[in-house]
Amino acid sequence: MEAKNLIRNGALLVTAALFLAAAAPSAGQAKAPAPPPPDAAEVPPGPLKCVVCEKTGLTGTIYRHKFGLVCDQCRPLERTCANCGIPMREPGGKSADGRAFCKFEFATLVFKQEEARKVYDETVLDLRRLLGGVLDLKFTNLNVQVFDVDYWNHRSGRPVAETMRRPGFAQTITAGREMKHTILLLSGVPRDDLASVCAHEHTHLWLNENMPELRAMEQNTIEGLCELVAFKLAAARQLETQQTRIRRNTYTAGRIETLIAAEQRHGMFALLEWARRGTNAIADDASLAAFSAKNPPRPAPSLVSPVPAKAPPVLNPAAKPPPVASLRLIGLFLTPKKRAAQVNDQLFEPGDVRRIQLGEKIAMVKCIEIRTNAVVLSVDGSTNHVTLWHVGR
Ligand SMILES: [Zn+2]
Numbered sequence: 001m002e003a004k005n006l007i008r009n010g011a012l013l014v015t016a017a018l019f020l021a022a023a024a025p026s027a028g029q030a031k032a033p034a035p036p037p038p039d040a041a042e043v044p045p046g047p048l049k050c051v052v053c054e055k056t057g058l059t060g061t062i063y064r065h066k067f068g069l070v071c072d073q074c075r076p077l078e079r080t081c082a083n084c085g086i087p088m089r090e091p092g093g094k095s096a097d098g099r100a101f102c103k104f105e106f107a108t109l110v111f112k113q114e115e116a117r118k119v120y121d122e123t124v125l126d127l128r129r130l131l132g133g134v135l136d137l138k139f140t141n142l143n144v145q146v147f148d149v150d151y152w153n154h155r156s157g158r159p160v161a162e163t164m165r166r167p168g169f170a171q172t173i174t175a176g177r178e179m180k181h182t183i184l185l186l187s188g189v190p191r192d193d194l195a196s197v198c199a200h201e202h203t204h205l206w207l208n209e210n211m212p213e214l215r216a217m218e219q220n221t222i223e224g225l226c227e228l229v230a231f232k233l234a235a236a237r238q239l240e241t242q243q244t245r246i247r248r249n250t251y252t253a254g255r256i257e258t259l260i261a262a263e264q265r266h267g268m269f270a271l272l273e274w275a276r277r278g279t280n281a282i283a284d285d286a287s288l289a290a291f292s293a294k295n296p297p298r299p300a301p302s303l304v305s306p307v308p309a310k311a312p313p314v315l316n317p318a319a320k321p322p323p324v325a326s327l328r329l330i331g332l333f334l335t336p337k338k339r340a341a342q343v344n345d346q347l348f349e350p351g352d353v354r355r356i357q358l359g360e361k362i363a364m365v366k367c368i369e370i371r372t373n374a375v376v377l378s379v380d381g382s383t384n385h386v387t388l389w390h391v392g393r
């Protein structure tokens, strides 16, 4: 039987301008002036210093890059980082296919197959924690491959247009009832960016498994859904730069914003159900509302272990707490002499034991500790403590 080859183009999580930079510079090609970097660094106090040549006391025209200031002598340098475009006097390192990368990010780039596989596996694990397994694949014998830019030139016997180049591809081959998935990832992509690409491509594979063959969904919406999953992951991992980047890229023709808003109203489950069982090309409120009625949106758990003064996870999804889903930290009362916490309708000081109705039973809840942003509880004498975080300031 002939294998059906479903190739749905993958992410463009890296902007086009950045991708032109990633391509091997061809001879005779005029060098376009680099666009202003999106996230300019804060100017540090003291004398101004160029991060490229390290000259201090800069005057005249100074350029800002996300990694720092660049002087007017370094700015026109021919050699630029294949990822971020900063001019370079000496590269921080090179890939096997000759791309040169800056010293600022070379150490964060992923080149090896095993390393890329690990990034993918961690991504899938976090998506499971985040979405409760709704994005799990049925066919899990999946192949993760890393490719260099040369790949484009060998693929079809002639170079592929630069605008067609992507940091990732998802491919599903269907033979009979079996599916075989492959994810192709560009080498030399920073680890956090690669995780976003993995989330995006993984969603393509899920859609390949779950969307009926005749389902006509708008292409920008398909890409938008994949970006939305990457966005959710970045939000749960508290990666601000990734979130900004996903929102800013023009790959989904603006669908990402529509879908972020739709997800907030109706939840991820409704969107995925709509992808699977809906009939219209673009998700609308009425059809999403019908799917979300069965499974209303819930606040996503955080994937970041608590650090002081950071945004709070509600419950650690990895731990297996007693039936405490209905425990709520209502407020913390902190004075220099006294600490108290209101949990449901009870007020606790450290050491207090109180009875709280949890679902159908009454639990004995003991307050172990009150922190500035959380309360630690033991339910029914369990040593598996429950930490409730104070949300918001
Ligand atoms: Zn300089």
Ligand SMILES: [Zn+2]
Binding pocket: 081, 082, 083, 084, 085, 086, 101, 102, 103, 104, 105
């Ligand atoms: Zn760079």
